[in-house]
Amino acid sequence: MSLLPYLDVGLALLIVGVAVWIIAARDLFASVVSYVAYGLLLAFVWIRLYAPDVALTEAAVGGGVTGVLLITAGKRLGALKSIAPEAQPGLAFKLLIGVLAALVAGALGAVIMMLPDPPPSLAPEAAAAAAGAGAGLGNPITAVLISYRSFDTMLEKIVLILAVVGVWSVGTDKAWGDTPAPFRRPKPYAPMVFLAQMLAPIGALIGIHIFWVGANAPGGAFQGGALLAAMWMVTMMARLVEPPRVDAQWLRLALVAGPAVFLIAGLAGEVVAGSFFAYPPGLAKPIILVIEAFMLVSITAALPMLVAGPPSERSEQ
Amino acid sequence: MTPSVLAGLVGAALVGLGLYGLIIHPHPLRKLLAFNLIGSGVFLVFGLVARRGAAAGFAFDPVPQAMVITGIVVAFAASAVAVALILRLAVEAGRVTLDPEAWSRPKGEDAK
Numbered sequence: 060m061s062l063l064p065y066l067d068v069g070l071a072l073l074i075v076g077v078a079v080w081i082i083a084a085r086d087l088f089a090s091v092v093s094y095v096a097y098g099l100l101l102a103f104v105w106i107r108l109y110a111p112d113v114a115l116t117e118a119a120v121g122g123g124v125t126g127v128l129l130i131t132a133g134k135r136l137g138a139l140k141s142i143a144p145e146a147q148p149g150l151a152f153k154l155l156i157g158v159l160a161a162l163v164a165g166a167l168g169a170v171i172m173m174l175p176d177p178p179p180s181l182a183p184e185a186a187a188a189a190a191g192a193g194a195g196l197g198n199p200i201t202a203v204l205i206s207y208r209s210f211d212t213m214l215e216k217i218v219l220i221l222a223v224v225g226v227w228s229v230g231t232d233k234a235w236g237d238t239p240a241p242f243r244r245p246k247p248y249a250p251m252v253f254l255a256q257m258l259a260p261i262g263a264l265i266g267i268h269i270f271w272v273g274a275n276a277p278g279g280a281f282q283g284g285a286l287l288a289a290m291w292m293v294t295m296m297a298r299l300v301e302p303p304r305v306d307a308q309w310l311r312l313a314l315v316a317g318p319a320v321f322l323i324a325g326l327a328g329e330v331v332a333g334s335f336f337a338y339p340p341g342l343a344k345p346i347i348l349v350i351e352a353f354m355l356v357s358i359t360a361a362l363p364m365l366v367a368g369p370p371s372e373r374s375e376q
Numbered sequence: 377m378t379p380s381v382l383a384g385l386v387g388a389a390l391v392g393l394g395l396y397g398l399i400i401h402p403h404p405l406r407k408l409l410a411f412n413l414i415g416s417g418v419f420l421v422f423g424l425v426a427r428r429g430a431a432a433g434f435a436f437d438p439v440p441q442a443m444v445i446t447g448i449v450v451a452f453a454a455s456a457v458a459v460a461l462i463l464r465l466a467v468e469a470g471r472v473t474l475d476p477e478a479w480s481r482p483k484g485e486d487a488k
Binding site: 105109117121135163165181183186207366 | 455
């Protein structure tokens, strides 16, 4: 028990150190790789903040999927010529910005030390949501996401779809309808194939488990979906499955399934339970699980499409 | 100092570091990394607020925590769009730069 404070301080120093390296590293690729490590370290801090749900999301999305996105981008940009060195800012400018950034961080730190006491809290409302409309959900985070702040969660799924539309939109006209590029290796790479064959079935099982226990324990559609998305990406990188064409009907249905079912359930709540996004008592838990299951499908479809990037012409390879 | 206050202060330091990197680095992908540092710093401050708001039998306030989960996913979506834009810009300009003049110069010719 007496060891924990030292671990906390060590973890804090490690994170700030890695963050300094992300900013200071000369090499772009070194910076990108340390960002992945940074995401995983942050997950530990979230556990110390009594936030296992956030820790799972940070490790899966913040560290894992973002890491794949940035490493792919770093490799593709590394092949291109970078900016001329004279574009680097001078020392005086760097000092000025350093002082300004330190001032902002210092002000934020001062605010943190002076937070109001007693602290404001929405926990009682969330507890009511978990016990009342969310009927029998053991995980208060899931209750908040699907019941108390359901509209936010629904809009967030729409943000994911809009982001996929945005990513697809920057592709060239000629490539439209084709498959995205980065997963397309010329030849399957044997260790990658082995990894995908070993990891994907177990990973998919764990992903579904995390989704299923999310109603009562840390986990849920976000974390499970991110894991399933990662497994899909691993199998695509190993070329065990090909990435889908962006105009595939099933892909588009999968993308909109989550928000669509969520919105239909919300509108049905207006008729059945008397208000938008209200769930009839007694049926709340099954309805929430159905909504979460469709959200899982949408997240699993959206994340790899965001990482894969816009469709590209086959001749480009 | 409790672990949660320490985490909040780490968040404040990350915001400062990210702000510095965002302004200093000319490389667009480095700017994106720095911007993500700012974001995770803000999330950590949220984490401190959630921990302080422990009430009603919970060790934390679930509302800010749920907002952070939403925030992480939205931050990832925004990063993905930014990466797609950066890659397309780099391919069109022939070099990795945010220099608005790079378009008008013929490919392969450096800024003087």
